[in-house]
Amino acid sequence: MSRYNPAEIEPRWQHYWTEHGTFVATEDSSKPKYYALCMFPYPSGSGLHVGHPESYTAIDIVARTKRMQGFNVLNPIGFDSFGLPAERAAQRENRHPAAITRERIAYFRTQLQRLGFSFNWEREVSTCEVDYYRWTQWIxxxxxxxxxxxxxxxxxxxxxxxxxxxxxxxxxxxxxxxxxxxxxxxxxxxxxxxxxxxxQRLLDDLDGLDWPEGVLEMQRQWIGRSEGAEVRFDVVADGADGADGDRSFVVYTTRPDTLFGATWCVLAPEHPLVSKITTKAQREAVEAYVASARNKSDLERQVAADKEKTGVFTGATAINPVNGEKIPIWVSDYVLITYGTGAIMAVPAHDERDHAFARKFGLEIRPVYRVEDQDHDFQQAAWPGQGIAVNSGRFDGLSVAQFKPAIIAWLEEQGVGKKQVNYKLRxxxxxxxxxxxxxxxxxxxxxxxxxxxxxxxxxxxxxxxxxxxxxxxxxxxxxxxxxxxxxxxxxxxxxxETNTMPQWAGSCWYYLRYMDPHNTDLPFSPERVRYWQSVDLYIGGVEHAVLHLLYARFWHKVLFDCGLVPTSEPFKRLYNQGMILAFAYRESSGKYHAPQTVERRAGQLSEFVSAWAPNDWVQTDWYVKGTQIPVEQKLGKMGKSLNNSVDPLEIVDRYGADTLRIYEMFMGPLEQVKPWQTSGCDGVHRFLSRVWRLFVDEDSDQTRPFGTTSKAMRKALHLAIKETTDGIDQLKFNTPVAKMMELVNVAKGQVPARQDAEAFVLILSPYAPHLAEELWHRFGHEASLATEPWPTFDPTALVDETMTIVVQVMGKKRAVLEIDRAASKDQILTAAKADPAVMRFIEGKTIRKEIYVPGKLVNLVAT
RNA sequence: GCGAGAAUGGCGGAACUGGUAGACGCGCCGGACUUAGGAUCCGGUGGGGCAACCCAUGGGGGUUCGAGUCCCCCUUCUCGCACCA
Known part of the structure; x- marks a missing residue:
């Protein structure tokens, strides 16, 4: 071997790690624990694509670094293997879904293993295996x-x-x-x-979590807590009209302070009272309406809701408890049976939905607040905001904030209502x-x-x-x-029971099973959970912001209440990786071409009608290779439908796993949505080749002798140490790569001193573990570098003898001074004013102000 | 409609508490070595200008000696929620 050859290096070290159990996690360690977890994959039929390894690589880098920093690391992997797609495949292929699933898992495992992740393979779980799901049943x-x-x-x-x-x-x-x-x-x-x-607990406990604000907000909205009151309305008994009177219903409102403005009530079509109170005259219309609402799908209801409100008068009336007024009772599907009490009071002056309904059916709009905007026309629009109460009897003059508690107290006193908290969560x-x-x-x-x-x-x-x-x-x-x-x-x-559980069941507790995956007596032992506690860092896609994360938190809290886990939350820190997109190429007929079958011909433009937008002409310099067929380029989600998936193994075969890992990180910030460009791997591969050549003589295949240290090398090294170390905490993985590239650029082919070389290889190792192990071995070490101490950052290595001072005049850069580090403020200002480029701008002017930012900048204000 | 986030070269992206905008890489241009190269190495690369310089971080205002960064307004895009009373 002479050239950098990942195809030879990588399998060797993967083998070594397996053989030596390098990453096997144990519980009896005196070390502090660290539990890093990526959301486990669903083993689909198409295998992993290049988007999957992004979070696995990030987690792996953290895991490897933490190990070197003295932590006992748990970094497990498994498969979320129950679910619909395998069942559909089973129907299609007429095979057992278990067989299909196991086969797919085997391919996923091969793919993952070739990427060199430091997973605890000895703890692999699969939710569809009976020794796993028996404990899902147990829970x-x-x-x-x-x-x-x-x-x-x-x-x-x-x-x-x-x-x-x-x-x-x-x-x-x-x-x-x-x-x-x-x-x-x-x-x-x-x-x-x-x-x-x-x-309430699911809502309250969000506060202590180190999660992205967006995810916390989505969970809060999903739980949807609101505070208000339930108020009982009596139905006017009117036997003469055929209605079965002497009844009441309860409405839920967040604005009990607008009770005096309620001019009708609405029941949901599914409300049990509807059939009982409807009068003879209205029966036919109401029944027809209820039937049509029932037969509508959710989609139809929502589409219809965008257009306009619908509803039917029941013929019955209710008594407003605050003023004894008789108001009509309607049925409408804008009231949902599944929320609150399935009945509302309508206050068109202060609620937009009620206002729309009033306009449609010509119902009374009665303001009960005098509002800031004197010109506000209540007939034109509702006013949902603040004001001073009017038309509200003895409550007149109160603000919204004063009115609410006052009316709730009154309702409770009268026995017709009470304070009530509601949740959207069902x-x-x-x-x-x-x-x-x-x-x-x-x-x-x-x-x-x-x-x-x-x-x-x-x-x-x-x-x-x-x-x-x-x-x-x-x-x-x-x-x-x-x-x-x-x-x-x-x-x-x-x-x-012939129903089965949904796919979420298995993923609600898999992170706990990893702690004790082979336990045959319990889902996990108390000792193991006490040791591992909960997940320190959890990385996965935002698509699970509500579903999986809410369900898992719920189960975890139940297990906590059962005394089975010591923590009330499962995932202390959560981070979302951004989706990796890929360019798709489509010809005018609409046919998609795979990225590797097209090429760009700079300067050779063609124009054709876009298949995406029939009225748009597109200009393109992309063509199907070996043809004159132009294709347009567009960014989209990786997958079958756009014919733009990239198999990670394809990249591994061509560049090696280390290149793939680094490129995934180098593309940009982890949380950002980014387009995949295979050509970007070239730069990373070049970098790793340079690292290789820095230490290995390609002609002789001999490891080159170490050189001597230099100021420049030490500075570049410690900048890189700082960046990689900080990057782990902040989950920034792109800039450390840039700093390591700079380091290699500084070396310019001169072999660093042993101390510098080894420190560099150690900080490189979480990113490019195979290459790092190979070099470490060539440096004369017998054992893996996996538990070598992480290099420490030395700030003194960054200190130069001179400093660079930018000189501005009126805030514009005019010169750059390279000056002795010990220079005083006066010396620097004198030197600045003596610079010819600066003099040109201050000549004939008075210096009003001299700003000096130590070690950085001078700004002269001259007029 | 409501909520959250984003906008920087041809492209992905850098820029610590306001202090040299464009690090690092892709691509492109030029050169070296080559039978050849999806190999390697060297140089160049925001726009304008011969130059001195000028203009540039979605658009417009403001604060400041100094703004990609802070404040106000606007535009566009992405994501989530969507009759939740």
Whole structure:
């Protein structure tokens, strides 16, 4: 070997690490612990693409550095392996999803291992394996015992295309977030988890977390706490009209201070009172409206909501408790049955939605605040802001802040209302009508009772079925496993639960299983959890800002309440990596060409009609290689649909894993969205080749003898040490690479002294571990550098004999002085004023002010 | 509509508490060595100008000796939420 040859170096060191158990983590260490975690991947059929290793590399760099800084590091990896895509593949290929999943995991593992991550492979977990999911079932039983899991007939998001229900969080704009399939509303009996019981704690505990502000905000909004009041309205008894009177309903409002401005009430179409209070005259219209609302999908409702409000008068009236006024009761789908009480009082003067409804149906708009804007026209727009109360009886003259507590006190006194806190967060719909998930440890006896399986009877293994489809009568696929389905419970015949858990279940606690992955008695032992505590650094995509992170926090708190974990939060510090985008190339016909099949011909422009925008002409100098076919370039998410995925192994084959790792970091800040450009690897590869040549003579393959140290080298080295060290804390991985490149540029082929060389190789090692190990070995060390002490930064190495002083006149740079470090302020000012370039600008002017920033800059103010 | 974030060369990006804007790299241009090179090395590279200099961090104001950085207004883009009473 002479040239830098990662294909030879990398497998050798990967082998070494495995053989020597270099990264195996143990619990009996006297060292402080550090738990670094990347979100584990879902093993898809297309393998890892170049976007995945970004977070793994960042975590690996932290893990390797922390190890060298004396920490006992846990850096595990595993697979989130239950879920819909494997089930669909199983249907397509007519194979068992377990077989498909294991095969995919094997490829993922190969890919990951070739990138040289210091993972604790001995702790690998896979959520679909029975020795893992038996403990997911066990934890479910804990939830059940605590009354946090229950069966309920609830309106659910039914996705006909997937043949299953979905959680609220999985539905956006009336579509399933994963596939875009439309979702409709249905009422079904489902397993629910009472996450709402933890709403306040989930909200409060966000405050202590070192998480990105954006993620905290998204969680706060999702939990959606609001404070207000519940107020009871009595329905006017009016038997003569055919209505079944003498009833009441409760509305929820955050503005009880506007009660005097309520000019009607609205019930959600699903509200149970609707059918009871509707008068004969209105019955037909109301029933038609309720039916059409029920049949609308979420998507249709939302689309319709953008246009205008709809609703029907029930014919009934309610009494406003504050003034005894009779106001009409309407039905409208802008009131949601799932939020608050499913009923509202409408205050059109101070609420925009109510205002729109009033305008549509010609209802009274009655202001109850005198507002700052004297010209405000309440007929034209609502005023949701501050003011001084009017038309509110003895409350007149109060501000909003004064009015609220006063009216709540009054309502409570009168027994017609009370203070109330509400959350947008709803209970978590936890069952799916699928095969490839954890079976519930639940049986149903013939008397209709539900029973948890005894913990010692776990696991409830997934049975084999002949087909992964619902049964003819619409039961989930598990109902096909007749032998499995029929069981007994304490001697009675019973049927097993045929729903399975959603994919989130396994990922709710995997970070705990990593602490003790082979435990056969418990999900994890108390001693292990006491040692590892919780995750110190968690890196993953923002797409999990709400779903996974909220669910995992919920489970963690339940486990905390069970006394099973010592911490109330699972992830102390969270960081999001930005998505890696890639250029896609499309010809006018719309066909996509893979990036490696196109080329840029500078100066050779073509024009054609864009396939993206039929009215746009695009200019391009990109062509399909070997043809005259022009293609337009556009940035997009990496994937099959744009034909722009890059397999990391392709990069490893061409440049080596060390180049891939560094390029992933060098592209830009970790959290930023960045475009992948394979050509960028050239620069990094050149850098690593230069490092190689710096120490290895390419002709003889001999390690070159060390040189002597120099001021310039030491300065460059310690700048790099500082940057790499600080980078770990701040999770900035791009600038350290630049500083290491500068160091090599400073060396200019002169071999540094041993001390400098070794320090450099050590700080390089988290980024390019294979090359660093190879050089370390060539420097004469027997053992791996993985636990060598991290180099310390020496600030004195940065101090020069001279300093560079910028001289400005009126804030504009005019000269740069190179002057002795010991020079006094006066000496510097004299030298500055004597500089010819400076003199030209101060000549004939008076110096009004002389500003001197020590060691940096002089600014002369001359007029 | 509401909330959060961003805007710097042809491109990715640097710039500590306000103090030399464009580090480092890609690409491009020129050169060396080469049978050849997706190899290596050297030099150049924000725009304008022969030069002295001038202009430049999305746009417009302001604070300051000095603003990419701080304040106000505007534009554009990305992300999240979206009848939550």
């Amino acid at each position: 479910f039983l804990q939830l059940y015992e605590r009354g946090l899991a229950y069966l309920a007939e609830v309106p659910v998001n039914w996705c006909p295309a997937q043949g299953t229900v979905l959680a609220n969080e999985e539905v956006v704009d009336g579509r399933y977030v994963e596939t875009g399939d439309p979702v409709e509303r249905r009422s079904m009996k489902q397993w629910m988890l009472k996450i709402t019981a933890y709403a 209970d978590w719909l936890f069952s799916r009508q699928r095969y490839w998930g954890e079976p519930f440890p639940i049986v149903h006896t013939q008397d209709g009772q539900v029973h948890p399986v005894d913990p010692e009877d776990l696991p409830i293994g997934l049975p084999h079925v002949d087909e992964y489809r619902p049964t003819a009568d619409g039961e989930p696929p598990l109902a096909r496993a007749t032998d499995w389905l029929h069981t007994t419970w304490h001697g009675q015949p019973a049927l097993r």
